[in-house]
Amino acid sequence: MTRYLKYITAAFLAVMLGAGANAADPLKAAFVYVGPVSDHGWTYQHDQGRLAVEAAFGDAVETTFVENVAEGPDAERVIRQLAATGQDVIFTTSFGFMNPTVKVSERFPDVTFAHATGYKRTDNLTTYSSRFYEGRYVLGQIAARMSQSGIVGYVASFPIPEVVRGINAFMLGMQSVRPDAQIKVVWVSSWFDPGKEGDAAKAMIDQGADVITQHTDSPAPLRVAEERGVFAFGQASDMIAYAPNAQLTAIIDDWSGYYVSQVQAVIDGTWESQDIWGGFNTGMVAMAPFTNMPDDVAAEAQATVDKISSGELHPFQGPLFNQAGEEVVAEGEVLDDGALAGMSWYVKGIEDTLPSSN
């Protein structure tokens, strides 16, 4: 018994000393991830952002994260738990965390929330996203140049606006250089299931696709492309290590700047709820090196990046038609952000029926 008492006393003293040392409480920032940090994709990039926050603020900020959080009721439990245990800023990094985040943010008005890729805001809940579609437009252009068959396989997760927008941008990019290009869309109903994602890619290659692109988070489709000798694009981070001969480029999400600025704003007391949607021009979206393609294709892709970045080109500029052939955006106009955020229709030329998202 005395032995245990000794331990307890020691532990107690340690806690006291620890508390004394941290007289100025560090700001606590928490990150909720939908996948594993080691996915080398979407979640990995968010975690790079978290590490950037740690590097930028040192002892002044303490970060923590919860990975593999399922979208739905589980997420609400995790977010509430974080809010209740003294976190000051909570970043929820997947579309499916939207409603749980809104609910918890209403219960904890003193905690600052930021939700990625959503569209619901409250006084203490801000939203942020990056204009991946700008990158997808460039991917589409490269795909159209590199494909022999003119058929591209698209491994998609769920029919939510973010993904639909990506498919449309990709198609518009293809059509900009090859009007007859085709897309085969396969929904795998998962953000992360390497087996299924790979199988979907195989199925599309078997059906004649010779470029694969994906809006799911594992490198499996890229691996399949590498093995089958077709081209593919990395997702969310540079995945060249998985497919040195197949990866053409990758859209890289860079959240570091955003996370650092948000944490800084909370510390300064200047934080406010707003919608931040950054693209090439803010550095939130970047492209991995253009590899495995001829120089002229790479040069054209870079020129497109520059044009989008400068505002000279908008992926969704008119004239734009929907699948039925009706004009949605007139010549000389561009689709506004509201329409982009809630996009639930395909552009002309995509031969797929959009599954309902409910």
Next chain:
Amino acid sequence: METFIAILLTIVSASTPLLIAAMGELVVERSGVLNLGIEGMMIIGAACGFAGAVMSGSVFIGFLIGIIGGAILSYFFAILVLNFATNQVATGLALTLAGLGISGLIGKPFAGITIQREPIEFLSFVNDIPVVGPMLNGIDAIAYFGFALLLAVAWFLNRTRAGLILRAVGDNPVSAHTLGYNVLRVRLYAILFGGACAGLAGAYLSLYYTPFWAREMTAGRGWIALALVVFASWLPYRLLIGAYLFGAVTILQFHAQGAQINIPQQFMASLPYLATIIVLIAISAKQTGRAIHTPASLGRIFVPDR
């Protein structure tokens, strides 16, 4: 024709891990033990197998290590449910959670590495046969091993004395014990076999199917294997049908989507579970338990009196 063969081969590789994992669980359940930890043992097999292959440079050794990893995890389950007579359902669920956690730890240094999948061309002469030749050659060694395992398990359960004892232990452990058979030892062997199979199935995912390591890459396949055992009503041959049916549904729905045939894919994804529920209803409607081979003492704790 080439497309057809390619589709068939994809179905084979999608079905193989399910078949092997379910085969292990079938033997475990026939001995009267319900191990809900397949998912955990599979993911351990995937992590250990991949780590073993990267460190040794040999995919074969990787598979062996995956098998051993799955078996070791199942050994813990065996100690708990047999020696300490813990609740099998709770222990199995704990095993899944433990497996998912431990595998993340084991696999952490190996995330982001890929290995070369080794083509196994041991039937090169059959290539000359039209259609069937490339088909036979395209199937990987583990898939063949899965078929062999199926035959071996079916033969073992139905044609050997040891198989008879195992079934006796699963149906009526008290009688088997009275007759002098060591119920706990039989169950231990069955559990270890189940763990080894799950480990192999997991290693197949990380070493052949994808091939790379990622956390939670089993993505629920262990639960599907569990459902398949019920679907097969504890008969090995029906397991083959179930596993291939499920593999085929998964792959064909991707092809259907690519070819603009619109069947709601959520419906397709739920098909194997619906089928399992229907089989369960059929089982309970048919009160003659023997006809459908449900182990009579499935999930019941047995403590030998000394």
